Amino acid sequence: MRDMCGRMTQQTSPEEVARIFDAEIRDADGAPFAPSWNVAPTDPVTVVLRRDADRVVERHRWGLVPSWARSVKEGARHINARAETVAESATFRASFRKRRCIIPADGFYEWRRTTDTRKEPWFLGPHDHAALLAMAGLWAVWKDPATGLWVPSATVITTSANDDVARLHDRMPVLLPRAAWAAWLDPDEQDQGLLRSFLQPAPDGVLEMHPVSRRVNDVRQDGPDLMDPVPEEDVAEAGPDADTGAAPDRAGRRRASADQGTLFD
Numbered sequence: 001m002r003d004m005c006g007r008m009t010q011q012t013s014p015e016e017v018a019r020i021f022d023a024e025i026r027d028a029d030g031a032p033f034a035p036s037w038n039v040a041p042t043d044p045v046t047v048v049l050r051r052d053a054d055r056v057v058e059r060h061r062w063g064l065v066p067s068w069a070r071s072v073k074e075g076a077r078h079i080n081a082r083a084e085t086v087a088e089s090a091t092f093r094a095s096f097r098k099r100r101c102i103i104p105a106d107g108f109y110e111w112r113r114t115t116d117t118r119k120e121p122w123f124l125g126p127h128d129h130a131a132l133l134a135m136a137g138l139w140a141v142w143k144d145p146a147t148g149l150w151v152p153s154a155t156v157i158t159t160s161a162n163d164d165v166a167r168l169h170d171r172m173p174v175l176l177p178r179a180a181w182a183a184w185l186d187p188d189e190q191d192q193g194l195l196r197s198f199l200q201p202a203p204d205g206v207l208e209m210h211p212v213s214r215r216v217n218d219v220r221q222d223g224p225d226l227m228d229p230v231p232e233e234d235v236a237e238a239g240p241d242a243d244t245g246a247a248p249d250r251a252g253r254r255r256a257s258a259d260q261g262t263l264f265d
Contacts, residue, residue, distance in 0.1 A: 006040070006041060006079060006080075006108070006109070007038055007039060007040060007108065007109040007216060007219075008039045008045070008103075008105045008107070008108040008109070008156075009036065009037045009038070009039060009105060009106045009107045009108065009109075009123075009125070009226075009227065010035070010036055010039050010045060010046050010104070010105055010106060011035035011036065011037060011106050011224070012035075012046075012104065012106055012132060013033065013035070014033050014046055014057045014059075017046055017048065017057050017104050017132070018057045020104070020132060021048045021055060021057070021102070021104070021181070022055060023048055023054075023055040023056055023057050024054060024055070024056055024057070025056070025057045026051070026056040026057065026058050027058065027059060032059075033046065033059065036222055037222055037223055037224055037226045037227060038216055038219060038221055038222045038226055039062065040062075040219045041062050041063050041076055041079045042061060042062060042063050042075065042076055043061075043062050044059045044060065044061060044062070045059070045060060045061075045062045045103055045154060046058075046059060046103070046104060047059070047060045047101045047102065047103050047104075047137060047139060047154050048101060048102040048103075048104060048185065049099070049100075049101040049102070049139055049185060050185045050186060050187055055185060058152065059152075060139055060152040060153050060154040061075060061151060061152065061153040061154070062075075062079055062153070062154060062155075063075030063076050063077070063078055063079045063153060063154075063155065064078040064079075064081070064091065064092070064095065064138060064139070064140050064153045064154060064155035065078070065140060065142040065151060065153040066078070066090075066091050066094075066140060066142070067094075067140060067141070067142055067143075069142055072142065072144065072151055075142075075153050078091055078092075078155050079155060079156065080155060080156055080157070080158050080171075081096075081138055081155045081156070081157045081158070082157075082158060082159075083157055083158060083159040083174060083196075083199035084159075086138070086157060086199070087192065087195075087196070092138055092155070094140075095138035095139060095140050095155075096138060096195070097190070098187045099138055099139045099140060099187065100136070100137070100138055100139075100184050100185060100187070100195075101137045101138060101139045101154055101185065102134045102135065102136065102137060102176060102181065102184065102185065103134075103135040103136075103137040103154060103156055104132040104133070104134060104135070105132065105133045105135055105173075106125060106126075106132060106133070107123055107124055107125025107126070107133065107227065108123075108124055108125070108133070108173065109121050109122065109123055109124070109212070109216055110122050110124060110165070110168045110169050111168070111169070112167065112168040112169070112211075114233050120211055120214075120232075120233045121211065121212050121213070121214060121216045121217065122168055122209055122210065122211050122212065123208075123209070123210055123211075123212045123226075123227045123229075124165070124207045124208070124209050125207065125208055125227075126206070126207065126208065127206075127207075127208050133173070133175055134175060134176040134177075134178075134181065135156050135157070135173045135174065135175060135176070136156070136157040136173070136174035136175075136176050136184060136198060136199065137154050137155055137156050137157060138154065138155050138157065139152060139153065139154040139155075140152070140153055140154075141153075156173050156174075157173070157174045157199060158171045158172060158173055158174065159171070159172065159173075159174050159199050159200060159201050160172075160201055161201060162201040162202055162203065162204050163204050164204045164205065164207060164209065165201075165207070165209075167209075168209075172201060172202070174198065174199050174200070174202075175202040175206070176198060180198045183195075183198075184198055210229040210230075210232075211229065211230050211231070211232045211233065212226060212227060212228065212229065212230055213225075213226065213228070213230055
């Protein structure tokens with residue numbers, strides 16, 4: 001599997017998420033909430049799920065760690081689950097049956113290739129800036145053999161892109177309409193036809209889309225200005241020798257921003 005990397009934004013508080021989804025807040029892993037406009041894989045993310053009869057809001061590690069994983073690092077390979085194979089995949093099938101969740105995002109970033117060595121970041125979000133994107137997700141828990149602690153984690157389900165998003169990439173997150181929330185979150189819902197029917201591209205026109213600064217490539221950067229629009233780059237004029245810089249990951253390692261991956265594979 002090739003390396004991948006991605007970004008989403010989660011600045012809406014758990015209290016507001018709980019209000020929108022008619023849920024209660026439950027802190028599963030002790031990760032405190034801080035608004036972020038540059039959430040990266042392995043960061044804590046806010047999720048909505050069902051525990052027993054209750055709909056709850058928790059914080060999980062982004063990147064699903066299957067129960068059989070030898071290390072929590074396995075989760076970095078599983079930030080996405082493909083809709084076409086999620087029900088059969090050894091990594092995701094158990095969670096698809098019983099541990100479905102919603103990852104509420106204020107928006108996400110995607111990268112459009114402008115030359116062989118350069119990519120342009122775009123922000124995609126709801127037209128109503130007070131609304132949230134209800135991304136279909138899966139969750140799991142993994143027991144750390146060294147500490148005995150349970151680590152909750154989650155992944156975003158992706159599907160083929162609609163015509164709008166296809167300008168940037170051929171995949172996009174599954175965005176659940178409100179009418180699908182209850183069935184998707186219900187662990188007793190086992191109608192495979194119904195569940196699969198939710199895993200479709202969102203209609204065109206539901207997302208606001210605009211290019212943003214390459215500062216978002218650096219995971220150390222954060223703040224609402226990362227979502228500010230910038231002029232769209234002309235693909236034909238972007239020179240192959242353009243400066244691509246280098247973007248550090250959370251641990252401070254350097255990687256070429258020209259190799260910036262995608263959230264939605």
